[in-house]
Amino acid sequence: MKEVITSSPLFGTGLTILAYWIGMKVSQKLKKTIFNPYLIAVVLVLAVLAVFHIPYSSYAEGGDFIGMFLTPVTTILALSIYRQRETVKSHFIPILTGTIVGSIVSVITIVLLAEAMGITEELKYSLVPKSVTTPIAVAISDSLGGIRSLTVTALIITGVMGNILAPLLVKLFRVRSRIATGVAIGTASHVIGTSKALEMGEDIGAMSGIALSFSGIITAIFVSIFF
Amino acid sequence: MEILSELIIIIALSLAGNAIAAALPFAFPPAIISLFILLVLLATKVVKEEKMSRVSPFMLKYMAIFFIPSGVEIIEYTDLLASSWIHILIISIISLLITFFATAKAVEITERIMRRKSS
Known part of the structure; x- marks a missing residue:
């Protein structure tokens, strides 16, 4: 069951977006430099991978998809x-x-x-x-x-x-x-x-x-x- | 329709950056070449600013999302991090202080020279 969800690139993509959304919510409440949305999001993704024993390679299926937009974002x-x-x-x-x-x-x-x-x-x-x-x-x-x-x-x-x-x-x-x-x-x-x-x-x-x-x-x- | 043409411009420039970087005799980040091209196109008004007003501001606003995978990838380098975190920390902080000082003084000296010339 877990593999069915985590093997799709949508898993890594969705987790990344969800983690950032939570990061933004938390940083709006706490307003401290160290709690910036990016840092919270990275820690959250790492925590999810660790708690549910999801290998990095499964996350990377979607992570690589998001990472593909690095060049377009730099262009902009x-x-x-x-x-x-x-x-x-x-x-x-x-x-x-x-x-x-x-x-x-x-x-x-x-x-x-x-x-x-x-x-x-x-x-x-x-x-x-x-x-x-x-x-x-x-x-x-x-x-x-x-x-x-x-x-x-x-x-x-x-x-x-x-x-x-x-x-x-x-x-x-x-x-x-x-x-x-x-x-x-x-x-x-x-x-x-x-x-x-x-x-x-x-x-x-x-x-x-x-x-x-x-x-x-x-x-x-x-x-x-x-x- | 506007969204599509904006997306096409962004993707085409990104690919052009890759192609030009590959043809250069030295290593240069492809993304910076794409950035230069877009900047020139905007400055010469070949591409109007309004043309880049649907997808681009959205991507700029949520730019940090695109770096989350690069940050998460640290999990693959825990050994390296464990052995060299102190070096990373020291280099980051010392270079921050020196860079800050050098930049601030360079600007102040330039301003002083410009003021003297104009008076």
Whole structure:
């Protein structure tokens, strides 16, 4: 009976959507960074698989179907960049320099730390794109030969830490410009950090949102030249 | 009808990205090529923004769903995670701090230079 249900790709697809729906409901109630809908959904799916002894391969039948839309979703990011064009125009040069410097510094720091710690090449490549927005990070990880799920893990750690630490880092590093604050949050901690940037001010949030798209694209270009 | 043509554009661009990436002499993420093409098409108004207003906003809104399988896949790498979680944590946090600092200062220095030039 269980196999009849779990062997269909609809099982993994449905479970993923249901888990995200529950995740959204829970995060609306709890309103804490750590309880973001994505994280809740992943934990829920893992819990269902463990409790009902469902092999990962059964889930992956539907999971792979959903994962197939990674490229289309990344393509559509163009629309969200295009919609922000007016804000981009007003501060184009500072945003561009900030995201170029930040993206390059991020990749080089990760590579140097990876070399210093002597971790495997596979893990290093998984971590390289971890500062950028998920669709682009996964795409870069794939092209380098990294492991998607490790990229996502590091990316969530970075995002959640960035979200929590952002106000403190602004004080610690004596950042006075609101544009610099927004660009730094978006470049260093992508969309999870951006939700804190929005709380700090609409202008800071807008800068953070643009910076995360810019840094994603710049990181993709830099990585393809660098490696 | 509009939904169908929007879907066709998205799928065609995704496939074009794959084809172009395969033809490139270096490794580059196919999805970023598709993104570039769509951005150019929007900027040149070959594809109108309204054309991408049925499926795309929905997919952007629920984008996180598409990454859930990648997150769940961690179950296949529990050994690797157990042996290297501390490295992942340290690298994530240190690079976050350095990237934040470098980005913020780069923007502030640029703003200062621009202000000096314009005054």
